Amino acid sequence: MIRIILSGCNGKMGKVVTNLAESYSSLAIVAGVDKNCVKSKFPVFSDITKCNIEGDVILDFSRPEALDSILKYAKEKNIGVILCTTGYSEEQLEKINEASKYIPMFRSANMSIGVNMVNKILKNMSAVLYKNFDIEIIEKHHNQKVDSPSGTALLLGNTIKDSIEEKLDFVNGREGIKKRTHNEIGIHAIRGGSIVGEHDVIFAGQGETIEIKHTAISREVFAVGALKACEFMFNREKGFYSMDDVIGGK
CATH class of the missing domain: 3.40.50.720 (NAD(P)-binding Rossmann-like Domain)
Known part of the structure; x- marks a missing residue:
């Protein structure tokens, strides 16, 4: 025991x-x-x-x-x-x-088996897609969560960073008048209600978009x-x- x-x-x-x-x-x-x-x-x-x-x-x-x-x-x-x-x-x-x-x-920033399987997938695919795709992360949590971006968003973002040779920078949210640069990983935090946890990693390319999403229902x-x-x-x-x-x- x-x-x-x-x-x-x-x-x-x-x-x-x-x-x-x-x-x-x-x-x-x-x-x-x-x-x-x-x-x-x-x-x-x-x-x-x-x-x-x-x-x-x-x-x-x-x-x-x-x-x-x-x-x-x-x-x-x-x-x-x-x-x-x-x-x-x-x-x-x-x-x-x-x-x-x-x-x-x-x-671990996230104890979910599913999130950690997503993390493994990102290790394998990020370097392949990076040249032709922009990468953004959207995370959603309940209104009582005190840290942002979430530890899981940073976990996923750092996994992407580590799998790509070029130096990438996190951009937390966006405002103002400025074009996006390719070596950015945008991280956007949403807080509201009783959302348990949602994380969406978006690879946006020319004419196509790939999304990998995990939702914690409980x-x-x-x-x-x-x-x-x-x-x-x-x-x-x-x-x-x-x-x-x-x-x-x-």
């Missing part, structure tokens, strides 16, 4: 993960961490440093400001961390990479990927892991 400490347990995603985990015989959430310490099916602590229950992995669906305490706790307990939070600064990303030298670290798709990542990260060696490893069965 894999014992999970769930950070952000009382948030929207934390509640979805909690409910879904009950259908898994291979794992159990043994403790939660949340500033909102309401009663749950397991003990909940206001800070992970106060957690006195043993776990095998930490699953984080909280906020970037919780990173330092999570890394400190994980190093002390020598357990793996699955980071599903987005909006990290460059400095925080460096801390995550540094921590992977000592403990198993997993980070938050449960992210919870499924997160719990699969927990199973994958159990007893892993120190190092950095991602959804590519989960999908590929590394």
Whole structure:
């Protein structure tokens, strides 16, 4: 049985993960961490440093400001961390990479299996299409999302960037009077209502357009990927892991 400490347990995603985990015989959430310490099916602590229950992995669906305490706790307990939070600064990303030298670290901007399959497709097709196609990304989320563009839009955009030899620049939205240059990747963020998550990558060429779209209908798709990542990260060696490893069965 894999014992999970769930950070952000009382948030929207934390509640979805909690409910879904009950259908898994291979794992159990043994403790939660949340500033909102309401009663749950397991003990909940206001800070992970106060957690006195043993776990095998930490699953984080909280906020970037919780990173330092999570890394400190994980190093002390020598357990793996699955980071599903987005909006990290460059400095925080460096801390995550540094921590992977000592403990198993997993980070993904999107836990959906479908999004990560789209990402794999983009790795293979972007360099082939780039010469004759302009590339734009449109992402849509609910009105409570605080970071934009979304971590997933940046994940997809960086995958495209990395697969093309020419230097590309992100352009976040457009305004003013100026023609588009070919070496741009336009990223456009829409926020409204209760949209769970939509990402559309558009390759616009002369006389034809190719669109690759992923729509998350329910938050449960992210919870499924997160719990699969927990199973994958159990007893892993120190190092950095991602959804590519989960999908590929590394």
